[in-house]
Amino acid sequence: MNFHVLTLFPEMVMSGLCTSIIGRAMEKGILSLEAVNIRDYTINKHKKVDDYPYGGGAGMLMQAQPVFDAYQAVLEKIHSEGRQGGRVIYLTPQGRTFHQSMAKEFAKEKDLTFLCGHYEGIDERVLEEIVTDYVSIGDYVLTGGELPAMVMIDAISRMVPGVLSNEDSGETESFSNYLLEYPQYSRPEVWRDKRVPKILLSGDHKKVDEWRLEQSIEKTKIQRPDLYEKWAEENQEYFIKKAKREARKRNHMK
Ligand code: 6GU
Numbered sequence: 001m002n003f004h005v006l007t008l009f010p011e012m013v014m015s016g017l018c019t020s021i022i023g024r025a026m027e028k029g030i031l032s033l034e035a036v037n038i039r040d041y042t043i044n045k046h047k048k049v050d051d052y053p054y055g056g057g058a059g060m061l062m063q064a065q066p067v068f069d070a071y072q073a074v075l076e077k078i079h080s081e082g083r084q085g086g087r088v089i090y091l092t093p094q095g096r097t098f099h100q101s102m103a104k105e106f107a108k109e110k111d112l113t114f115l116c117g118h119y120e121g122i123d124e125r126v127l128e129e130i131v132t133d134y135v136s137i138g139d140y141v142l143t144g145g146e147l148p149a150m151v152m153i154d155a156i157s158r159m160v161p162g163v164l165s166n167e168d169s170g171e172t173e174s175f176s177n178y179l180l181e182y183p184q185y186s187r188p189e190v191w192r193d194k195r196v197p198k199i200l201l202s203g204d205h206k207k208v209d210e211w212r213l214e215q216s217i218e219k220t221k222i223q224r225p226d227l228y229e230k231w232a233e234e235n236q237e238y239f240i241k242k243a244k245r246e247a248r249k250r251n252h253m254k
Helices: 010-017 020-027 064-080 100-106 124-130 146-157 205-223 225-234 236-253
Strands: 002-007 032-037 087-097 111-116 133-136
Touching (some): 002 010, 002 064, 002 146, 010 032, 010 146, 020 032, 020 146, 032 064, 064 111, 064 124, 087 100, 087 146, 111 146, 205 225, 225 236
Parallel strands (some): 087 133
C-alpha cells in the first residue's frame, strides 16, 4: 500500500506516522508514505496558497491551482511506477463517517491519496476535478485534515496483510463482530489488593473463552448499547444456548 498525503504540514504527518507498527511496516516495504507540501506547488511569488471566498463570508479558502498541481505530481509518480492513480480522499466534516468496514475496503487499494484542507476549506472546482471520496472521522470540527488523515492511515494500515503479527490479526478485535474487547490482566496476580479474576488462572480454556465473551457482551451493553443491539440481532442463538445452560444448572440443583 502506498499512501500519499497532500498537506501544508508534511512534517506533522511524517513524524506522527513513522514510528511504531506503521514505521516497521514501512521498513519492511509493506507500506510507503509520502507527504507532499502543497505550498511547494504554488505559482504565487509570495508562496501564498489561500485567498478570500467569492461572495464573502468568514475566513480564507485554499486555492485550486497549488492543490491541483501537487496532485499532478503525485499522479506522475504513481504512473511512473506503472500503476493507475487510485482513490483520492478529501478529509472533511461534510464527508461520510469513517468506519472499520471502510478501513477494510480502503486496505485493498494499491495507492491512496489524502487531501488535507485548512482554513475554511478548498475551492470546489479542484475537489470536483480530483476527489473520489469525501470522509469525516466523526461529528466534531478540527482545524485541518492532517489528524483525520493520520487516523485513517493508521486504521487502514493495520488491515493490510503483514502489518500486524499473525497472533494479533485485525480480525479478532473490537468492531469486527460488534462486541468491545474483554478486560485483560498481566502479572502480578495481586496489585493494590486487586486480584486477577480466578477463572483466568484455572487453565480451563473453554471456561476462559465463555467468561471473556460474557465480559465483552456486558461491557458492550453498558458502553455501546447501539453496537450491542446489532450484535444481539445477529447472535440470537447465543441467548438460546445460554437459556438452555441455565435450565440445565437449575435441574442439577433440584
Ligand atoms: Cl475529516 N476534517 C476536519 N477539519 N474536521 C473533522 C473531520 C475532518 N472529521 C471530523 N472533524
